[in-house]
Amino acid sequence: MLFDFPTLLNVLISGLMTGLVYGLMALGLSVIFGVARVVNFAHGEMMAVAMYAATFLFSSFGINPFLAVLPIGVAFFFFGYGLQSIVIRPFIVRPQHTQFLLLLAVAIILTSTLLIVFGPDARAINLDTLLEPVAIGELLLDRAKLYAAAVACIATAALFAFFRFSRIGTAVRACADNWLGARIVGLDVDQLYAIAFGIGAACVAAAGCMMILLVDVTPGSGPAYTLLAFVIVIVGGLGSMSGALLGGVLIGISEALGGLFIAPSAKSMISFALMIIVLIFRPRGLIAEKL
């Protein structure tokens, strides 16, 4: 099979744009793991909740997802903050499989709540203004993807700046780097863990608001996103922010190419193969660094 250059380039760029949204989602998982050492097995379910929240705000109040990002992001920050400080905190010192089970229970509760509230049908948001593609020479860029990718980039840049320059961001990084050291210098570690979880949740909320512009959502969408987020952070480097972004872009592009060359339904096979290879040969991921 041969494809002409513009087709290939279109597919690559489309994968890159989706990958940036994936990256933002995975960033949330990476921040939560990097700081609180909690493996958030309810990550994809949180993504699905955010996607539903966006459809709800759109259909009931006509708020488009680009605006809905803010209220949903803030709401998710508090949700994540509360989840960590009330529910997960006692489990930090318990064995990993117990944490896993706890978050699995959270995931089941989220999924079933979505099913009860919204019913089993798929939902999507189609904005008329996004139907017209952006043409650059022979390239045709999907407008929804382009805008979603732009928002993902802005959110990611804001997050990097927050962790680099703000006092709280630096404190959270200190916590990730050395838990005991952070306590010794007088940081409130429990609160910083909760903040990190809140930020991770806000990331996934923003990613969900953008994702709903690209694909539809059902209550059962969660587990697939959880797995996707894991693949991305493993490939990029669990606990590393730039790794999550790199992993997101790589997986986005590999899915797009897999869909083109093999079959759309087999696209995530490449992602899992990539994950296996990285786990074996570079278990700390492509970018092995701390937050």
Next chain:
Amino acid sequence: MTRRVILLLVLLGGLLLLPLWASRYALSLATLFLFFAYVGQTWNIMMGFAGLLSLGHALYLGVGAYAAAALYYHFNIGPWLGLWLALALGGLLAAAIGALAFRYKVSGVYFALLTIAFAEFARIGFDHFTWVGGSGGLFLKVVEHGRIDLLNLRGPPAMFYYVMLCLAAGAFLLSAALVHSRAGYYWQAIRENEDAAAALGVNTLRWKMFGVIISGSMTALAGTFSAFYYNNLFPEQLFHISRSIEIMLGPIIGGLGTLFGPIVGAALLTVLADGATELVAAAGWDVPGVKQLVYGIALFAIVAFLPQGVWPALARRFKLTQ
């Protein structure tokens, strides 16, 4: 000790007599319970005994199911021969994954994610494996109920019930033998502190491989029997991550690393799932999702209040510990 033996005998006697009075529905629930007691036991060998967290046991279940079902479907080779292929493939796959993971020192969360990746890879692979039906599924011939053909595992639900009972009892006995064997003590040492075990001269690689191979091949065996019980096989069901989760829920809830834990956990989960259904029906909340919500909340409560599992708490309460 004697209390435990009495408890076991009462349990076994009750289970043997159950088909005499149970309704069809109750029998299917009981068969499901025995199935999860069995796979819980086999998963527990890996995680509970050797401390290797597998989140991808659906892989072995699916491969065992497809191996025996494909032999029967394409070549008319019965399940009693097919199960050897299932055992071999399950063991081989477990050995391959184990060898890769242990050679390259993939452990902890990373090991768990590696097992998920293999299971998911197989799921999508089998979706496109048209020789065994692909995502459209593979269907085995169903014969009329009532005629018992044990050789080809075609027969009434009660027959499957007794087959599953034998399997569950066998897995229990094997686990009991293993845990008090040389392997069991080495596994315990590896689970608690692998470096210390290695320093004392335990060949950790060899014993970990032994654990994953036993666990993988025995789980594949469960796949064979479930294929002939349900008569239809779909990659999206057999290899799905939710299957892996179902397999491990029982032993974790029941009590990790204990012999009775997988049984108690499987019983509790079966009762819980059914109880949630009945509760929802009785209360008239005819909304999809309520049942899962009840299940999720119950799971949450168990994890939060009995972190060691239900069996250790019960055993302490009724003085059943050794």
